[in-house]
Amino acid sequence: MSHVIEVRPAIPADALGLCQLTEEVAAEGAFIVPDRLFFSEAQQAAVLTHRDPAYHQIWVGCDGPRVVCELEVVRGVWRKTQHTATLAVVVAKSHRGTGLFSRCLEAAQGWARDQQVEKLCLTVFATNTGARTAYQRRGFVEEGVRRGQYRLDSALVDEVLMAQWLTPSGRGVDGSQHGP
Numbered sequence: 001m002s003h004v005i006e007v008r009p010a011i012p013a014d015a016l017g018l019c020q021l022t023e024e025v026a027a028e029g030a031f032i033v034p035d036r037l038f039f040s041e042a043q044q045a046a047v048l049t050h051r052d053p054a055y056h057q058i059w060v061g062c063d064g065p066r067v068v069c070e071l072e073v074v075r076g077v078w079r080k081t082q083h084t085a086t087l088a089v090v091v092a093k094s095h096r097g098t099g100l101f102s103r104c105l106e107a108a109q110g111w112a113r114d115q116q117v118e119k120l121c122l123t124v125f126a127t128n129t130g131a132r133t134a135y136q137r138r139g140f141v142e143e144g145v146r147r148g149q150y151r152l153d154s155a156l157v158d159e160v161l162m163a164q165w166l167t168p169s170g171r172g173v174d175g176s177q178h179g180p
């Protein structure tokens, strides 16, 4: 790929491209929980229009008009959870391994720090070794496992919980050591 893929915050006009990307990756069957489209284009556009940007952000990677990467972060809304945000990412098969996740993550980390989010969380199928490696390479550590949380075809698959602390040295703002 010789041309540059643009990475930027999503806008309502990206709704169709986001739906198409989700459908594409869902059809692969092995990587994400959805097995079909949950939001219509109109619903996705409404989410993008009405979301509170202090709590919910989406970044896209665009190859011309095609959305080839999505990284979504949703921050906890309660006092007890506001220091955390949960991340989900998909990259089109054609564009994996080209740094799109890394570029979107950098944007998400900047946004999270601006919102005083201390901890980024995600979950991944235990069988998704590629994604687990990518997350580890970018500073996520495994925190726990929910056994048999998913059924892929006929096999039960564990859910791996991963996180990274954004504070220097992986400490909570109160100085307590919760991170790596």
Ligand SMILES: CC(C)(COP(=O)(O)OP(=O)(O)OC[C@H]1O[C@@H](n2cnc3c(N)ncnc32)[C@H](O)[C@@H]1OP(=O)(O)O)[C@@H](O)C(=O)NCCC(=O)NCCS
Binding pocket: 025, 031, 032, 089, 090, 091, 092, 095, 096, 097, 098, 099, 100, 101, 102, 103, 123, 124, 125, 128, 129, 130, 131, 132, 133, 134, 135, 137, 138
């Ligand atoms: C997992 C995924 C998000 C990674 O995104 P990406 O844009 O391909 O990742 P990047 O190119 O930014 O790579 C980041 C790092 O991870 C490594 N990496 C990426 N994919 C990898 C793989 N399949 N196996 C091993 N390492 C991998 C890269 O080498 C890089 O590390 P390095 O710079 O130290 O060499 C992407 O492959 C994807 O969307 N896969 C299918 C859907 C999916 O699994 N989503 C996650 C569901 S939890």
